[in-house]
Amino acid sequence: MDNFEFFSPTRFVFGRGAESKTGELVRKYGGTKVLLHFGGGSIKKSGVYDKVVASLVAAGLEYIPLGGVQPNPRSGLVREGIALCRKEGIDFVLAVGGGSVIDSSKAIAFGTLYDGDFADFYFGKDVKRPTPVPKALPIGTVLTIAAAGSEGSGNSIITLEPDMLKRGATGEALRPSFSVLNPEFTFTLPPYQTACGAVDMFAHVVERYFTPTKDVDITDELCEGVMRTIVAASVKALANPTDYAARANLMWAGTVAHNNVCGVGRVQDWSSHGIEHELSALYDCAHGAGLAVVMPAWMQYVKDADIARFARFAAKVFDVQSGDPAAMAEEGIRRYRAWMRQLKMPTTFAELGAREEDIPALVAKLGLGDGRLGSFMPLSGDDVANILHSCCKE
């Protein structure tokens, strides 16, 4: 087991009606004037917006709304949010939405206090930038999509315009002070978004599970339990969108999948995420959909680096009976793909709207140079190209 630091200070307030505590939570963490950041109109239609506003007003808080966050959130709106926070003297950023809204809120929260360009802290494998991010305004979230895990993480991903580079920043200052999680808010999600969310949170565990580090039994056990839960709960939630237990298990699994309790004590991989970010930046596809295409292709490509690991994955997560490790590994990947097909996720480049001829450009944007991506099997640019070409086959 490797040395590690585990720090997950966010207060998670979970369950039916939890949003009624939003105002008092903002007060508890020092907020008096709130940026209320959100996406499109869905939270207004669903009534979530009104409930949150009612809680803020009941706590005697001022708020300034800023909507319009798109999936794959853009730097332009972040800059607008930073200007607004400075102009209005805002001291708390409240995200009401999914991962994109939360990531945009995190960028605004530290960008408001940072003298330079917030984008300085968003970097790829190619560029060394200052890290971690400096201090930020306190951040709270009211989660409406179980997926990204940003409600409990210290990360933010923004698509930097005009080059549409999807890049990440990290730092303890980005961890929300509190996150309100009401599973009922996910009842009305379109099936496609529910599915994308399940695929994304599953991938967050996979990136931590496939590691060269040995003997981290406790973390392996937690990873496998969370992955089994995601598979079972996602199928139930799609079959019956108002199944509270399924929605609740899926929502909490999404948080646990990414607050790093499933990652401690080992080197992590994150190459599928690295590759996928270039796809969703270029084609503006959903992150979960991109992962549904890239991650099984990555698995096929790297499995021989530790076939026993893949056999264990197959046995523990997809109940593949014991046998020849190579055959087990193959069957595990097949069942992983089958689960995603059951969720009606794309599994090929074409279904994603991606083009094989763009592969050289996608690889170039990763900016690997002579470097490598990931740790389970460190990938060269050629390896990434091979993986992407394999995504183009049926």
Added chain:
Amino acid sequence: MDNFEFFSPTRFVFGRGAESKTGELVRKYGGTKVLLHFGGGSIKKSGVYDKVVASLVAAGLEYIPLGGVQPNPRSGLVREGIALCRKEGIDFVLAVGGGSVIDSSKAIAFGTLYDGDFADFYFGKDVKRPTPVPKALPIGTVLTIAAAGSEGSGNSIITLEPDMLKRGATGEALRPSFSVLNPEFTFTLPPYQTACGAVDMFAHVVERYFTPTKDVDITDELCEGVMRTIVAASVKALANPTDYAARANLMWAGTVAHNNVCGVGRVQDWSSHGIEHELSALYDCAHGAGLAVVMPAWMQYVKDADIARFARFAAKVFDVQSGDPAAMAEEGIRRYRAWMRQLKMPTTFAELGAREEDIPALVAKLGLGDGRLGSFMPLSGDDVANILHSCCKE
């Protein structure tokens, strides 16, 4: 799934050499003058004391040592610590030891800032006292025994003199700001203490796992994974005390077992702990040893309240093959006892040094009156007596 709040803000710094960061961590959390609280001489013999002091000195911190914490820590030393902190103007309490030292440190940390008697906040099921505890001095820990989980919990258990009532206090102010966990510090633990620790942390999961709440699949999965890890790692650690991986898995499992990630979304039980506290208060036996006697007897007594739950426990934790639920439940409890015997834990009242004739007094001390203990099957005083009588048989 029930509504819940999950809040585990402690910074865990885990691994070889982690203690070298103690001084800088105390500084980070505002300490300038430290109460260095510990138990007997073992940390001096093992060199842990000198390493921690070196780190404090390197960070330019003043410190006042206060040793002498006994297992089942007493109120007398807590009062001495409070007086010392006030006299010396101490602003940080550092526990170097196991659960007893940490619990004593927590009591000192809030007692120093509280005008009345710190014991006001320690109460049993019978007495209503103010809760949660008010503000406390910041607390840090350097853990030397994997067991109690106090390094990541908001609880403290103290034996109140002169009546020797073992009582608990709770509150967010009791959560350590940081905990340093170096598994190597447990290499030299006597086998009996290693075993008591494993039994204790396993019991922390059991108290959360046996619940009347349904549909908390994610928490069930986490519980089962942690229990399997504890069983496997404890056997390895006893066979080879310097097996780093086994010690590391056991240490982190002890923390995860009790920071409540294994407990969220459901009603918990805690009746075995309630019963055991009376045993260790009266006979001064090790908490883990008391649990080894009480908990399987509790299981036998309550299992019919939800036999399917016990069958699942048997299957998932002790690999009992499927079959008749009653037979599976029985076999699961048998294997649980067999694991503890393998660890050379006591399994009867007599081995614990307890006497059957004390049972009425033990039940009376619980102070249940017409009330009930626990939630899986709420126990009357007569039920508790029956459980304790069953502990007297071979």
